[in-house]
Amino acid sequence: MATSALEMQQNAVRDHCSFEQTESRLAAVMRDINTQHRAATEAYGGDHDDYVLGANVAGFLRVAKAMMEQGVM
Numbered sequence: 001m002a003t004s005a006l007e008m009q010q011n012a013v014r015d016h017c018s019f020e021q022t023e024s025r026l027a028a029v030m031r032d033i034n035t036q037h038r039a040a041t042e043a044y045g046g047d048h049d050d051y052v053l054g055a056n057v058a059g060f061l062r063v064a065k066a067m068m069e070q071g072v073m
Contacts, residue, residue, distance in 0.1 A: 002029045
């Protein structure tokens with residue numbers, strides 16, 4: 001999914017990245033996902049290896065933040 005998103009972003013701006021550039025950007029995306037997951041599980045009392053909890057909490061927090069910024073909540 002992340003690689004497809006990077007490809008769509010490149011296509012939207014008519015840019016071309018080398019394999020190495022794409023790999024570097026993908027690695028950064030994956031590190032960010034892992035950081036957010038660990039922070040969410042630690043903040044809400046889960047085991048740091050619980051990716052389901054981390055993903056669900058991090059996703060919920062992003063949606064809630066966006067809703068508050070738009071004045072929905």
